Amino acid sequence: MLNIDLINTYYGQIHALKDLSLHIEKEEIVALIGSNGAGKSTLLNTVSGVTPPRTGSIRFNKTEISRRSPEKIVAQGIVHVPEGRQLFGPLTVFENLELGAFLRFSRESRKDIEKDLRYVMELFPILKERREQKAGTLSGGEQQMLSIGRAIMGRPQLMLLDEPSLGLAPLVVIEIFNVIRKLQEDRTTILLVEQNARAALRIADRAYVLETGRITMEGNAKVLIEDEGVKKAYLGNDYREKRRRL
């Protein structure tokens, strides 16, 4: 469904992604793990058109999209849930969800959009209670739910999720990951970027390990989670570090 072929992306002088290739098949959850600054968010920004690659190709359903603007890429069916949620704070929860479906209003009937609105409210019942509240007043977990809900309103074929668990309480993380699984059952393909490697590998079908802009490992998530190198670099350390911080 998505084929990334030898892309190179730069942030000014910084060579952030180096000859990177990966592919995602329909209805997969693919996890992308790696430490801070490895280029995970850059990769999502590159796919969604925010920081286009300097060279290389990105094909989505066999169409080249690497030179297109973010707006055009959304229209193709790729929706990016960016790091830090990036909600429209002064707008209400309802307005945020509505804008998630921005492009659909001119093409689809209001009924279809309202159906998805109900679907999002079922996935995250708290959003229904808060629908007239300003998005900026929500708690961190609720904001993350709204950010994902807003993306669902775009009815994506492929959803790019950037650190959905960042800074959230463990129970909320479980709720979010359950929704990600539910989205897969409802036939959405997902590219998941996570620092919480263990949680990501548990729900993913396949995974890539990214280090300083290069893919260093790839494979079945169930296999990677048992891999000694991965354990040492991303699972074990992660845990020890967390405990030390506590």
Add this chain to the structure above:
Amino acid sequence: MGIYEQILQFVLTGLTIGAIYALVALGFNIIHNATGIVNFVQCEFVTLGGMMMYTYYSLLGIPLILSFFLSMATIILLGALIERGPIRAARSKAIIVLVFITIGLSSTIRGTALLAWGPDNVPLPSFSGENVIRILGAAILPQHLWIFGITVGVVIFLQYFFHRTLIGKAMRATAVNRKAASLMGISVNRMVLLSFAMSGGIGAVGGMIIAPITTSSYDTGIMLALKGFSAAILGGYGNNAGAVAGGLILGVLESLGAGLISSKFKNAFAFLILLLVLFFKPTGLLGYGESERV
């Protein structure tokens, strides 16, 4: 006329001129919210509103109401062209660069207007006669009612547009977070284009409805726009409710100051108020300060 009638008179005329300031301030806000820049061409939107009305109505003999909408459409188009041309083509999108582009355009348009219409003030007829209306001892013209009514209409329209229509919500979203807006498929360029067109339309309306009272010339917009800018800052730059409040407050204070103290310092009052706001509450009356979340 007793002192109370006088004060009422000053307040009423102050509210009328304040309504114009409010319109200009709204024009400044709309572009500021979409782009972060102060658009100096706002002055010319106001000027050209009056001058195009004069051209269509007095020179070409087109009926008043049609001239009104034709002028508005002309300035909307001008606003759109400015965005489509120099603003979008600018290599650097740095705020200071875009602001200087608008300063350059403003002077160019003013110079062209001087060449086209000459330096003299031209009159425009009131929309519906000159019969004085008496309200509790104060006297106002029908045009004052037009100014007030049309301003209220514009404010209601904007409120509806920004809070009830999808495009309006998309414009607010773009103002809050451009990156997120484009990730929703909202074209930021198109929103900026729309903001220039709307500001043009609103500025033109302000210029047209005040012209029958003050007459119109190639540079009437400058003072009105400076006052409108002060009103926007007084209310809290970027805040639309603040723009309306700031405009009305400024208009009334200026009119009271001119009437009760000295009309020589009429303009000084407005800028004195602006200075006081900048000294004591730089975010304006209804401003939130930096609204960006960190």
